[in-house]
Amino acid sequence: MIRLVLAMVWTRRGQSVTLALLALVAVASAVAAPAYLTAIDRAIAAGQIETSTPAERGLVIAGTQDNRVDSGAPDFANIGAALIELPGFDYVYGSSFPTVGLTKDRTYADRMVYRQDLCAHVRIVDGRCLVGEDDVIVGAAAAKRAGVTAGDAVTLTFAQFVDDPHDPYWDPNGIPKRLVIAGVYEVNDPNEPYWGTHGYFTSIPGRGPTQPIFTGPVTFATIDHGMTDLSIDGAARPEALDVDKLEALRSGLLSLTRKATEIGPNLQVDTEIPYLLTRIDSGRAAAHLLVPALAVPLVLLACFSIFLAVSYGTSGRRPELALVALRGSRWWIRWWLAIGENLVAILAGAVAGCLAGQLLVNAVAAARFPGVGVDPGWASLRYAPHAAVAALAAAVLAQRRQLLSPVAALLRRNPVAVNGPRALVTEALVLLLAVICAVQLAVSDGSLTGVGLFAPAFVILALALLAARALLPLVTRYATRALEAGRLGTALAGFQLSRRPGAQRLFALLVATVAVAGYATCAVDAAARGRTVQAGLGVGADRVLEVEPVFRGQLLHAVRSVDPDGRFAMATARLRNSTGLEPLGLAVDSTRLAAVATWPGRGPSADEVARDLRPSSAGPMVIGGQDLTLKATATGVTKGRELRLNVAVSSLTDLGDTVIGLGDLREGEHSYLQRAAVCAQGCRVNGIQLQVNSGVVGVTGDVTIESMSSGTPGDNVVLSDAARWRMVRNGTVSAAPGGLRIQVSAPGGMPDGAWVQPVDTPYPLPIASAGSAPSGYITGLDGKAVPVTTVAELPAVPRVGSHATLLDLDLADRVATDAAPALQPEVWLNDQAPADIAEQLTARGLTVVTDTRASQVHRRLDQEGPALALWFHLTAAVLALLLGAFALVLAAAVDRARRVEDLSALRTQGLGGPVTTRATLWTYPALVGIAAVVGMLTAAGAWAATGWALPLAGLDPVALPLPGWPRVLVLIGVTAAVLVVLAAVALATGRDLRGRIKP
Structure with a gap:
């Protein structure tokens, strides 16, 4: 019996190979999804680590001790044992205390700092670095402020802060120490990980950048001082942040924090590594929602294609199945001869699919995530048996009619139509599931869990079935009219589509194929455009420099000094939204708004808004x-x-x-x-x-x-x-x-x-608003209520989002009376800013804290979970296209014998060659053409119903008007590409059929 089945396989080896390929793609799809999730987990971790900040790759163990009091001081010597729990870090010891004496000003104190390996991280501009006892080095700005140079002597004293309500100051509180200024230094990169998060080089409004006084360990210990800040800074080496060791890093941090607490209550572990790990976890969670969102439709499409292929193949074997039944074979022999051929092909394809799915993911991971690799193991194969069982179930279900039908029904040349009550019930059930899943998705506010996860799959399948049921009768009507008009070729092609029992299902399969590819296109294109908006409008400009707090007038003057023509730089500050209920507020130098800011595409232009925000008014007093x-x-x-x-x-x-x-x-x-x-x-x-x-x-x-x-x-x-x-x-x-x-x-x-x-400003102040406009008042720069009038409505305010206000910084500063530093002062730059703009701003008293570039943000977004997960959507689109192509080939192969017989008979009766050519070449290309158009519309409908729930944005997005739809030309272009491939396959089958017809 087995030999007979193998002989059947060999006789119809073309159909068997095609069915095996369909099973291969089905199982490969089931294997590829978990395999891709495993690979993407590693890629997300690697991408977030690569784009992380120094603070997210380091830690600080900090404490204080009073050198004059022994009790209660933390024992830093015991920290070393705790650090064993966290290998792979480079540690730097540091300590500091406040001191006075470098200048006569007691309003501010300098910091006396000892830091390990200091001389390798500073640039000496005068004198030398630390060598002997009593040596210190001072910063260039501090030396200029104090009027000292290398070689000068200076007497420094430990200082204690006196919190006088009228005139706070620093009071000497120790034995003075005479020291020698060995050198004057500058720091090339204050944000270098070596300096940690201690704020050594922050700027003080009205005084300028601070610079510590550095000294060696012996000098530091010999100076009489009291309360001292102690720290150990750790910077992670690459091996500490290896993607395979993140759980060990997480547990090591917890252990270190626990041991530090046990050593002393004054010890504190400060690190942003947990934020990095949380971001990695969030990215993985988003990816684990996005990948199944298209993996499920792909697996369902694969099962549907197998169902259709087996149904087509079994339909072509009806005479031989009738012969087996006529001979009175026992039911298990009849069943084995009916399903054995398909069973062998599906099992062979399933085994190959396990390997193909993993190899496919390996290839995608190697191309898209070079250097990351995939996690070795067999975990990705856990869904392969389920996919194989689903494929076998689809095969058995497709043959149920032939297995249960009497001999007379099997011998009929025109089998019973498939559009009976059972088909209607099945399609109604699919439609009901689609409605339930879509409703669940809506009521759960887009939660892709439970049945909501299946919403895209069932919506696509339901729309495809409805389209097939609605459109194929139109094909029958068109073929009838073509026959009446004498267009025999068109009529024969149309009747082949409309009267073939499996044509409706084949059409639904092709529609679903195009729809899956179109849905993937919608997700990929909308997400790509969304990342562009987040990196452009979300950052606010091509480049944003956050600076240390300075007075608003200082900020404006510094920026206008480096860019007097307003070509590339703009000063901004935030409003003091003390209540937390009103929209976020952004104050900008509106004279440069159009030149610098990244502007939303809809609404009034930046030039119009700038003119409205700064109308003519009386000059200041x-x-x-x-x-x-x-x-x-x-x-x-x-x-x-x-x-x-x-x-x-x-x-x-x-x-x-x-x-x-x-x-x-x-x-x-x-x-x-x-x-x-x-x-x-x-x-x-x-x-x-x-x-x-x-x-x-x-x-x-x-x-x-x-x-x-x-x-x-x-x-x-x-x-x-x-x-x-x-x-x-x-x-x-x-x-x-x-x-x-x-x-x-x-x-x-x-x-x-x-x-x-x-009265030197408009009053109320003009503002532009995004979202609901303020009701007459907003909180101004000084934290007080300011009357405003809305002069423009925007879809979003750059950097702060779609529920915010925008106003002129200079006018708002004139209204403010607090004489306080700006809140979150920033300098926005466009792509024309000179390369040394940060140095120019520093020379004018601004200290750059962070440098955010739109290109860097875009790169970081490209490395987050949502962006990386969408590469599976592209893979799914390709697999769906293969399913559609293989199903089309198998359908044509099954139809070929009967159509060759029919058309050869018609040729004998005088059917012309051109008519025969049209009848053979137009059948499946016409089906593909209609399916491509309907499939694109189906993708758009499924996207409208479910696409809004996909987590396509970044992990912590600003509220911005992100695009919810793909570009029409992109969707049409992808549909055209799918059409070309399927049409080429259809045309090839038609040519093969035409060559077999006897003239």
Whole structure:
């Protein structure tokens, strides 16, 4: 019996090979999905490690100890044992304490630092590096500020901070130590992993970049000092972050943290490695949702193709199955002879599919993830038996009618139609499953778990079956009309499609093939465009430099100094969204908005928005020098409720902001004087404040300001025109014969003071908004409510998202009265920025903290789980195309004998050669052409129903209007490519058929 089955296989070896290839693709699809997930897990880890920041590849063990008190100090000597739990790291020991003496200024202290292997990481610009005892080296900026050079002696003393509420300072608190400045240094890269996260080179507003005083271990120990910061910095070597050792790294960190806590309560392990590991886990989780989303449709398509292929093949064997049944063979012999041939082919293809699936993933991984490799093992084969069983079940199900039909039914030349009640029930069941899965996906808010995971597969299959049932009757009608019109070739081709029992299913299979490829195209193209938006609009510009906190005026002046024409640089800062409920706010130098910012594609242009954000207004009121004199007359001064007079000013250059305190107002006419160093080169007046002690209520007062000047030619403070000033709350302003009259009335008190501000900006401030517009007010740069009016609506504000506001930084700064550093100051750059822009900004007092480039973000997004997972979608599209092609070949091979017989008979009766050619060549190409169009529409429908739930964006995306649909031309192009391949296969089968017809 086995020999007979093998003989049957050999006789119909073409059909057997095609069926084996279909089984191969089916099992390969089932094997490829888990194998790809295993490979992608490694690739995601490798990609995230490659694009991680130094802080995400290192750790800091930090503690404090008082050298003057032995008890309670952490024992750093015992840390070494704990570090054994975390091999593969390079460790650097460091310690520091505050010191004074380098300059006379006690407002700030310098840091005396010892750091292991220091001289290899600094560049000496004057003198030498550390050699002997009592040597120190100082930074170039600090040396210039202190007026010292290499070879000078300096006396330094340990310092302690005195938190005086009016004038905080650092007080010497130790035995002074005379030291020698051996050299002056500069640091090429303050962000080098060697420096850790200690902020050695941060910038202080109004003072500039800080630079530690470095010394050797002996000198550090001999200086009398108290509370000392101790640290051990670890930087991971490549072997510590090997993708196969991440779990060991995770457990090692937990063990290290636990042991550090046991050693001493003052010890703390600070690291961002867990964030890196979490990002890797999140990427893997997203990939494990995206890969099955198309793996399931692919496996279902494979089973459907096997069902169709076996159904076609068995239909062609009806006479021989009838003969077996007619001879009265026992049922198991009949079944074995019916399914044995297909069983052998499917089992052979399944065995080959196990190897083919793994080899396919190996090839994709080697091409797409070079150097990463795949995880060795047999885990990827765990679904192979399930796929093989599914293929066999599909084969048996396809032959059920021939196995159970009586002899008379098997001998009929035109078998019973397949569109009976059972077929309708089956299709109705598939449609019901599609609806249930899509509804589950919707109600679960896009959760690709449970039945929601099967939504794309069943939606595609249901739409394909519905399309086949709806369109093939139209083909019958068209063929009838062609016959009536005398177009015999077209009519014969149409009737072959419409009357062949398996043609409807073949059409549904081809539609599903194109739909799977189209769905993959939708996912890949939408995700690629989304990553472009995230890397462009999400970053805000081609390059964004975050700088240390500086005053807003300093930021504007520095950026405008390096780019006076506004061609490549723009200053930005964030608004203080204290409530957390209102939209995020971004303040930009709108004069450069169009030149620098990456702008959303829809909505008004950047030029239009920039003009609306900065309409013409009166110029600022300015004092030209640092000696401010204000002449005022006060009446009704009440003892215990005296009003204090302050003036908020901003330097016109890069000296910063301040609030000048002029003291308490006195009854009668008086002059109030104060020197403000920030105004040495001129200042803009932001406002006049009248203030009382906190808790005082029932505040009243009457002040007339007669003059405000610095005695320099640059003064232009206008007090005679009350229209040039505004007082929003706690009183009123009006014109007086002697100047500007301010009447204060605050029955409930005024904890923030009463502010009188120049009218030198539009008020309310114009803003552009994305999402719901603010209702009249937003939180300004100083944290206070500012009235605004929306002048433009945007789909998104660059960098901050689709629920945000945008306004002009200069105008918002004029309205602010806090004299505080900018919140998250940044410098945005376009692709025309010079290569040394960071150095130019540093020379103007800005300290660059991070340098984010859109290209780097795009590269990082390309290495995240969603982007890497979509390469399986491309693989699935290719496998689906192979399934469709093999099914088409098998269908043509089964039909060939009967069609050769029919068309040869027609040729004998006088059917012309051209008509025969059209009848043979047009049949399957026409079917493929219709299926390609319908398949593209099916892909679009399935994408509309389920594509929104796919996690295509990055792992921590800004809320941006990401594209939800692919480009139409891309979808059409992929459909055309699939059509060309399938049409070529169909044409080849038609040519083979034409060659077999007897003339």
